Amino acid sequence: MLQARSIHLVVDNRDGVALGVQPTSLSDLFVRQPVEQLSAGQALFFEGDAARHLFRVISGTIRIFKIISDGRRVITRFLHAGDIIGVSLKDVYLNSADAIGDACVQRVSRKTLEQELVRTPELGPEMFARMCDELAAQQDQMVLLSRKNAEERLCTFLRAEMRRAAANGAIGAMLELPMTRLDVADYLGLTIETVSRTLTKLANKGILSISGRHVVRIIRQAALAQLCGDDDEYAGERNMVACWARQHH
Amino acid sequence: MLQARSIHLVVDNRDGVALGVQPTSLSDLFVRQPVEQLSAGQALFFEGDAARHLFRVISGTIRIFKIISDGRRVITRFLHAGDIIGVSLKDVYLNSADAIGDACVQRVSRKTLEQELVRTPELGPEMFARMCDELAAQQDQMVLLSRKNAEERLCTFLRAEMRRAAANGAIGAMLELPMTRLDVADYLGLTIETVSRTLTKLANKGILSISGRHVVRIIRQAALAQLCGDDDEYAGERNMVACWARQHH
DNA sequence: GCGATCGTGTAACAGTTTGTAACAAACCGG
DNA sequence: CCGGTTTGTTACAAACTGTTACACGATCGC
Incomplete structure (x- = not known):
């Protein structure tokens, strides 16, 4: 499961400096990462797993969901090309994620993110903004589901x-x-x-x-x-x- | 999670004295603020208002809600003593808030928060954590409402x-x-x-x-x-x- | 004190959504 | 191209929730 097939060029300037250039947005963190291919239904992570990575969707659609007793499923979000998964940083994932149809993603580790957040404090506001957008979208969804x-x-x-x-x-x-x-x-x-x-x-x-x-x-x-x-x-x-x-x- | 402690030393002894002491948590921002009394049903703010303040509940219960056509109302959250309202920082409030029964709150301005966030970068992780908690709670609520x-x-x-x-x-x-x-x-x-x-x-x-x-x-x-x-x-x-x-x- | 209002509980009824089942259509592999 | 599998559609009955109506108690203002 979850093999990271590195199709792209690999290991450029790895350690010491995680990136050659100063990132100006969260997306920049992903630019040199290998592209991973997912086949239909393949999981990215499960609810409760240690939250070690953030993902960026390159192509395809990812569904984020939770499952409760009886196998009832709630899809909380669909993610498409350009979207980033995992900005809500808890130590474990709050929900599961898998691919609808074939998809491609990139990943960065939480560790890298944290290093870059120290190195480039401008990323902080973008994190805030993304989380706020997510909060707003979820509230609209609550209105939809409720009424x-x-x-x-x-x-x-x-x-x-x-x-x-x-x-x-x-x-x-x-x-x-x-x-x-x-x-x-x-x-x-x-x-x-x-x-x-x-x-x-x-x-x-x-x-x-x-x-x-x-x-x-x-x-x-x-x-x-x-x-x-x-x-x-x-x-x-x-x-x-x-x-x-x-x-x- | 997400500690940016290296910056701490740099901005430690600033001159700006928005507060007498260095805040170590968001709650500390409120300590010297006057206590405002709310009577039953009194509003704190409405959805769409310019989001100029954060609030901390001292006593009583605050309800956070949205209203859609036909007057259908969705309460997205109840807040009790100690809770802080407004960490989801958009330029306008995403929802309305009023008091259930009599209540007491304190407020700080967004401006003060932003100044303190610069002065005391340790507050950043707490903001993240609070927003993550809110995201998690909202997702549980989505499960409830959905299934x-x-x-x-x-x-x-x-x-x-x-x-x-x-x-x-x-x-x-x-x-x-x-x-x-x-x-x-x-x-x-x-x-x-x-x-x-x-x-x-x-x-x-x-x-x-x-x-x-x-x-x-x-x-x-x-x-x-x-x-x-x-x-x-x-x-x-x-x-x-x-x-x-x-x-x- | 007393009526008005508000919040609440109970019941009969109506309506939407669901569950079940059969069928049709699209997709997949050979 | 074909048959089997998956997915989607439709019809009907059932379940849950909403709607409506009314009664009761508490609170409030006069």
């Missing part, structure tokens, strides 16, 4: 995936979903059947069309956004309106 | 509150819950009626007894723990067992 219905969950998920795809240079309304329906279900706190049913419902409404197993085409973006249940439209007076609504049943 | 049923949610909540009370020096099986049923419901992703029903059911099972509105007495702690759905008993082989269970339906 949104199946349709809102799917729409929120699809919209987020659309944004990510657009940020990565994808154009048009075609959205590729590398994960299976089960993965989506475990991410959104639904069952596979509900995911399926809700997707067909959205297709029947003319909001999207389903092209095979891993591709959906978003036809009406605006409608999708409205079905997220996020009340973006009220903007400033959001809280007052909401509080008022609450107080009056 | 646990009403009974498991209540038991998990009660057990966590028991642990907190015990850590704060409370003894015995009496547990005080300062929040209302609606607060509990909004925290656990349920309705007030389901919270009520489930509590009654647990009382009928002889696991707890309800003494008025804000006090429950936990009679059978072990039974409560087993109903959490957290499968703590399998410990090491948890993941393998769970994966196996999953694969075989």
Whole structure:
């Protein structure tokens, strides 16, 4: 398991100075690291393992998950090219990670990170920022899991995936979903059947069309956004309106 | 974890005297700050406000929440004496905060924190640690919201509150819950009626007894723990067992 | 003291989501 | 290209939770 096939050029200027140049961002820590190939379903680490490495996703999709009794699974996050895993530095991993389909990652050791954090204090704020982003994303996910219905969950998920795809240079309304329906279900706190049913419902409404197993085409973006249940439209007076609504049943 | 102690010597004797003494923990930042009294329901800040302060709870309970369309509310966290609010440093608050019942807090400005972080780099690791704890707690909450049923949610909540009370020096099986049923419901992703029903059911099972509105007495702690759905008993082989269970339906 | 309000508990009913099962479609290996 | 396996879809019944309604007790202000 977990073999580090070093395809790239190896051992440049190893010890003493972990990197030849001063890193200016966390991503720079990975630049000289070998690229490891993962096959479908291969694990990166398990919940409870000693947290010895950080990973950067080069290609493919990684799923982060927890498992509780009965084998119930909760996927807390999907990671794509460019994302970094493990900034939440506990001594053990808080959750498990494996690859959806084939993927490539790089790793750096916690030790290297800690050395570089001393050597380059500017990295500290980036760590903070990344953890804050993660906290914010998790809170949005808590809202989704706590109070949104199946349709809102799917729409929120699809919209987020659309944004990510657009940020990565994808154009048009075609959205590729590398994960299976089960993965989506475990991410959104639904069952596979509900995911399926809700997707067909959205297709029947003319909001999207389903092209095979891993591709959906978003036809009406605006409608999708409205079905997220996020009340973006009220903007400033959001809280007052909401509080008022609450107080009056 | 992540100690950047080498820098310590460099910035040791600074002139800036934001505090009389060198703080050794985040809590020390608050020691000379005035105590602010909050009456029941009073807000500390709203989601989207410029995040200018951190708060420390002296007494009472603070609830952290988000509101989405229709006035649906999600309580993401309850804070008690000693807890610090606002370590997730974005430029705006990610959520709202108000007091359950009367409460007392102290505050320090972001600016002060940032100055002290420069002056006392040991505070950095504590910030990391606190954010990691928050990330871990949020992930557990995501598991709860995603995959646990009403009974498991209540038991998990009660057990966590028991642990907190015990850590704060409370003894015995009496547990005080300062929040209302609606607060509990909004925290656990349920309705007030389901919270009520489930509590009654647990009382009928002889696991707890309800003494008025804000006090429950936990009679059978072990039974409560087993109903959490957290499968703590399998410990090491948890993941393998769970994966196996999953694969075989 | 007394009505109004709030928080809570209980019940009947409705609704959404789930579970089960059968079927269809896509994928995989030869 | 084909058959088997995996994955996805659909329909129906069941379960859990939400909804609605009402009663009770406590608190608050008058």
